Amino acid sequence: MLGLDHRLFMWVVDKCTLILTEGDSAKALAKLERLQEEELVEKPFQRKQMKIRFPEHGRSGRSVVTINNLEFGFGDKVLFNKANLTIERGEKLAIIGPNGCGKSTLPKLIMDLEKPRGGEVLLGEHNVLPNYFEQNQVEALHLNKTVLETVVEAAEDWRSDDIKGLLGRCNFKADMLDRKVSLLSGGEKARLAFCKFMLKPSSLLVLDEPTNHLDIPSKEMLEIVNRVVEVKDCNLQDYAGDYNYYLEKNLDARMRELEREAELEEKAPKIKAKSKMSKAEKEALKKQKRQAFQQAKQKSKGTNNSKRWN
Known part of the structure; x- marks a missing residue:
């Protein structure tokens, strides 16, 4: 990422x-287990808890x-x-x-x-x-x-x-x-x-x-x-x-982060995702992220220019 x-x-x-853990609350897990027993949903991959x-x-x-x-x-x-x-x-x-x-x-x-x-x-x-x-x-x-x-x-x-x-x-x-x-x-x-x-x-x-x-x-x-x-x-x-x-504070790092996230999203359809988003919706989301980044970049540039002339 x-x-x-x-x-x-x-x-x-x-x-x-x-404590390094990833998962839902006990109530949500119990509900999910009931659905799985009734074969209404597939059992997703779940990272096991590791207590350190x-x-x-x-x-x-x-x-x-x-x-x-x-x-x-x-x-x-x-x-x-x-x-x-x-x-x-x-x-x-x-x-x-x-x-x-x-x-x-x-x-x-x-x-x-x-x-x-x-x-x-x-x-x-x-x-x-x-x-x-x-x-x-x-x-x-x-x-x-x-x-x-x-x-x-x-x-x-x-x-x-x-x-x-x-x-x-x-x-x-x-x-x-x-x-x-x-x-x-x-x-x-x-x-x-x-x-x-x-x-x-x-x-x-x-x-x-x-x-x-x-x-x-x-x-x-x-x-x-x-x-x-x-x-x-x-x-x-x-x-x-x-x-x-x-x-x-670091525009270059933000750009690398967004580029990597976009790259991962392009690969995501090859793996069965939890989300039901269509390909068009994912493309729209990527476009929104890129636009948000450009806006942040322009805002930062404008702030730096204003400081230069003040």
Whole structure:
């Protein structure tokens, strides 16, 4: 749904409970189930609920991450040049930008897996416990171990019932616990890797491309954040608001968003959609969106011109 290729998310956690879910209310679901039993409607695809809880960790200090005049690159390629950023307790950031700009390098610098050429990257001094879910986390799983063995090995001082409860919250049923990792699907392996990630007490969560790992729609993840940082021109452009605020302030990003949505709508008729809209209605909707974008663009241009002459 986004023109940007990859996204990195960082949660500075105050209360370590995140619930990622998609679905209707209990009453609506009960009504739908009755209709399905009477074969009046087809059963749609429904994303299962995944409840995410992290162990108790205590409250961190206000300052969590401080980046001062960061300089970093690989060979002649410069990724960051005098970049600055501060992250405080309770913030939920989305780091966005095109491929190769340094989004996946930034968490490695925060986790001290890479060293800056200049400047500094500092973690807060009071109870900042970082937890990093990197891109290749799934590849680190041992294929010959079972689902249960994988989590038990990583758990410290966890009771058996608690481990099974964690696996259950990640949608692993009892009959899957003795299944070898090699027999799991890609999505199941990703959820198993995330189970291991959830075992560690944390106050700073850093997730590299979580939409790929957990099959959660990008737009749904972006609705969670309250701050957007764009990696651009070897620096960090800070937007002190949610993703909609970022789009309001960035015409290029709005254009990419609308182009991607139009592209998805063109592909939608190939898949059985929930909506009964005709092709003509969908084309009209796309036209309305494009007109709305052009109007917003002209309004923004007019505002900038008026400021220039005032």
